[in-house]
Amino acid sequence: MRTEGRAKRLPRAVRERQIMDAAVDVFSRLGFHAASMDEISEVAGISKPMLYAYLGSKDELFATCIRREATRMMEAIATGVEPDQEPDVQLWSGLRAFFGFVGENRASWQVLHRQASNQGGPFAAELTDMRGRAVSLVAALLTQSTKAPATKLEAESLAAALVGAGESLAEWWLDHPEEPAGVVAARLMNLVWMGFGDLVEGNVWHPPSRR
Amino acid sequence: MRTEGRAKRLPRAVRERQIMDAAVDVFSRLGFHAASMDEISEVAGISKPMLYAYLGSKDELFATCIRREATRMMEAIATGVEPDQEPDVQLWSGLRAFFGFVGENRASWQVLHRQASNQGGPFAAELTDMRGRAVSLVAALLTQSTKAPATKLEAESLAAALVGAGESLAEWWLDHPEEPAGVVAARLMNLVWMGFGDLVEGNVWHPPSRR
DNA sequence: CAGTATTCTTACTCGCGAGTAGGTACCAGG
DNA sequence: CCTGGTACCTACTCGCGAGTAAGAATACTG
Structure with missing residues (x-):
């Protein structure tokens, strides 16, 4: 039976x-x-x-997984951000989209971040590639600001730091799922846009009031 | 012969x-x-x-490696920071010590960050532990600032973001070794203390003139 | 229904690397 | 020179998991 x-x-x-x-x-x-x-x-x-x-093979399978999930994520973010806005608004919507994706796709995120990052095989390339695209995106955003970082190297390194902060915060978030995505995103936004200096003074960033 | x-x-x-x-x-x-x-x-x-x-066993050996290198690094940082200074100065010296260590101990850093972070075995605990200590350290630093983040959760998440930014920037640095440690550290300091908002305006952070 | 293409399975091979058994060189102290 | 102990080696066992051979079952096509 x-x-x-x-x-x-x-x-x-x-x-x-x-x-x-x-x-x-x-x-x-x-x-x-x-x-x-x-x-x-x-x-x-x-x-x-x-x-x-x-x-x-196993390697091919893994690489394919990475590629698929990376594409899904980049598309989710690209959809969430409107390219004609001010830099800070773009960054804000990008962060929201990112944390939104991670929140709804834990498995995808873990494969991308935890697993792929260190496996030194041929698939690491896929991950490095996506990460590079994200960094370039952010770097472009920074350079586009008026009195932005002078050297290309400077913009890129700051972008790398920001992306890392996002990744790390997402990781932390996995252990504190009670917080809503928007709150976490806002926190990072404040950190990178205002800095601790301002935060200590009580100055916070907030989105321009729509409507 | x-x-x-x-x-x-x-x-x-x-x-x-x-x-x-x-x-x-x-x-x-x-x-x-x-x-x-x-x-x-x-x-x-x-x-x-x-x-x-x-x-x-192999697992024990690996765990021992992690523990040794983590301890070395935490000690290097602890030695570099003076606990009675202003928060920003403490953070600054901590960052300098961190990047200094990474620059002179590439292998240690790679074992700690790349390898240990995802291997789901019993040794991941070692790494998570050290990372937790670093985060707590930074979180304490933040809370100690006057109008600091209200909730414990908020401080902790910001600390996690900062630590992640540091890790990520260190990773980026491995691919751009021509930059001196101090420059990279200063960049991160500016990012997290001033924020992009100030940087765009041309406001930068600089250490209080000693002497 | 014959012929063919595609989906799908059971039941293997085989190498690699973790871990070990058992023995050999070398050095103490009596 | 014997006795014991510690550093050290060659040469294995053995399981696990990647990858495969060979064929069974089902669907399409004329």
Whole structure:
């Protein structure tokens, strides 16, 4: 008496999605090393050779995961920010979009940040690449401000710091999920735009009153 | 015709140091997973059973590495900061000490940051622990400022962001070694103390003129 | 329904690396 | 020169997990 009969035969495209979802889930929970192809196939509800037939080796699979999730995230952010606004407003909407994405895609975020960042394989390139794009984006934002940082190096390093702060804060957020995304985003916005100096004085940044 | 004769017999304490140095080196270059005990023993100039006799399993060895390097770093920072100064000066000296350490201990830093951060094993605890100590330190610094962040949560999250910014900037620095430590540290100091808002206006932070 | 393409599985191989058994050189002190 | 102890090695075992061979079951097409 099978409870479910036999799993249905599905077209390749659909299976690939299922497998990718399972892979992101397992990689995010266990990390690249501890995740085994056997477990991924089990979670995906198929057998191991399918994995290899459809997605190639473990390294390829992981790289594909990174690429997919990175793209999803960058798109989410790009959608959230309006390019014709003032720099501070752009930054603000970017931060909101970022924390919004992380909040709703814990697994994606963990794969991207925790797992990919240190695995020295060929896939690190994917992650480094996305990170680079994010940094460039922010750097461009900074340079576009009037009396902005003089050297290109300076803008880039500040952007790297900001991106790192965002990543780190997102990580911290995972351990304090009770805080809403907007609050966390606002906090970072205040830090990077006003600085501690102003915060200590009681000066805070707030979005220009719409409407 | 051996070039070097036979390696000398050394007392246990000395060997342990050698092994730890080799382990940090290999772990930092290859990551935890890709690093094999065989390679570590080879770099250390001894044979594998010595590793196990002296430092225990691979996990134990790695945890010991993390602990040693983390301690070294925290001490370096603690030495660099004078506790009776104004908050901004304390932060400044802390940042200088941090970047100074990273600049002179690339391998240590890579083991700490890149490798340990994601390996989900028992040693992640070591790293999380040190990171927590750093965050608490900074959080205390913030709370000690007069009109500082109201909630404990707020201070802690800002501290997490700052620490993340530091880590990220250090990472960026590895790819741009031509910049001196002091410049990088000053940049981060300006970012977190003045904020982009002030930087855009041309207001920069500078240390109170000593002497 | 024959023929063919595609989905999917069971049941392996095989190398790599963690960990070990058992023994050898070297140095004390009596 | 024996006795014991510590530093050190060669040469294994053994499990785990990546990757595969060979074929079974199902769907499409004329």
